[in-house]
Amino acid sequence: MLPQALLCLALAGASAPLLADTVWLKNGDRLTGKIKVFDGGKLVLATDYGGNIILDWKKVATLESDQQLLVKQDEYHGERAKALHKAEPGKVILANGETPKTVELASIEQIMKPKPLVEDFNWKGNIDLAMDYKRADTDTDDYDVDFKTKARHGRWRHNAEGEYNREVQDDEVTTDNWSAEYALDRFLDEHWFWQGRLAYKRDQVEDLVRQRSVGTGPGYQFWDDELGAFSVAALVNRSDYEFADGREENFYALGAKWDYNRYLIGKSVELFSNGEVGKPLSGVADYALDAEAGLRYKVTDWASLNIKAEKEMVSGAESDLDETRYSVGFGVGW
Template sequence: MVMAALPLRADTLWLKNGDRVTGEVVEKTASHVRIKTDYAGEIAVAAGRVERVALEAPPEPEPEPKPAPARAATSSIDRPFTATGGIDVAFEYEHSAADTQELELDVRQRIEAGRWRHTWRAGYHREYRDGKRRKNDWRLSYAPERFFTSQRFWQGRVSTYRDWNEALERRFSLGLGPGYQLWDNERGAFSLSALLTRNRYEYARRHNETFHSGVLQWQFNRYLWNQLFEVYANGRAGQALSSSTSFLLASKTGLRYPLTDWASLQLSVETDWVKNSVEDLNDTTYNLGLGLNW
């Protein structure tokens, strides 16, 4: 803080010989008067030489400005508006004893504002071998999260899945439950949530089933080596509360390497496993492709 010095008081010593001394009287006794001047410093004048002393009232300091009224502090729970997302594309063509064409698309979008965080995900997978379709499926999910503290939140989730080549053709789930944000900073984030989910499975050659399950979800990403690489892992594992479908697992784990501010090279492993009394679904897909980020 910089403070401006106040000028010296204009006190005046009238001397018996007609001279006068102007400054600030700092001491006055029966033997002398000590006065501080701005041209000769502090000097002492014998009291016998002083005819009279004229003291000026000290200047009043300027009043300090009143502080502006404090604004209401923004809650640490409230998050600034941010929108991030991207799309990962992997395409493979193999010409050998069997011609194989495979395409994998994964779209992600996350929006944060205030106490809300919204996450959308969509994916499509297709594979042809010798002109015959072997895999063809798509998936879509949306998860809103409402934060009550900087770490605790309540999450909802709705998802749907369609497969044209498996006995389990359609899946739909709707869940709700609490979550906990372990950390969320510039180096990455990690959150867990536990949902009670209602599911509906539709099969190609048997009756449909509706059941409840307990599901544990995780979302993790971490930037390594001065943000040169990003490691991420998202998934959900659940145990059905019935004897028909006993266990389910869906996860995607990968590594991204930034090529530019908006493009990255990505390598990932995706697992989809459903274990039930009819047949087990166990798909694992390895992807190497290009990611576009915004």
């Protein structure tokens, strides 16, 4: 009898469903899946029947999870819960050993999977690649590699981006440049931050061969959640221009930066735009613009197709610059 009992127990265990998180809604519906993140009033539940489902936090009655999750009741401090247990509507129980804690859902700012070393570390980014080969009266090879990433921990946010462009027409290089930028944000409260940034661009073809910029100034984060983000910053920059004939121009400028992205259609489509416009305080140029805008379509959770337009302009200088590029390519994101 004992072997038969053990066999029945093993079969029952094998046929039991895998543990899943459960969300109860105020209208009586119950959804199962895996809680990925809660931020900006939106709860993302990963399911095998509908992909990622985005729920309005105000519609959630209670929830439970067998995951270890970091629950934050303000912007900067969190409590690691070994599990979440169902409670009366409007509340949830944080299971922490012998002393479970019941909290109001309305008091929770974020829920995320804790990281091994830095609990509230959040890192995201993407790399886009575009290539174009044309064989006709004019043979053209065009390459464009773009990366952008952000990492957030507490009051600090790190921003890094870079780009490489190269175009060859009939064995003549018509575009060859690369750029890199790093910015560090220190948040003063939920929305306001102070930014310091470094930027560099090298061009092998244009008269303006080097651009260096160091800037600092205040910024404002309108929103930053699972459905997108939008921030602006006003900077005072020290810029250095170096031209192909050896001339140099050094000046201070006022700049305005923006960074926008928005997910649509269940996060399968992303609209994005970022850039900077600057006005020199001296008469070396009228203004400078460096911006891009585009769209990404997610093919999988990590792969996407993208189309974008880029504009770089320096107007009013001795050697004006005016470039517009359009590209279609493939990217990966995290």
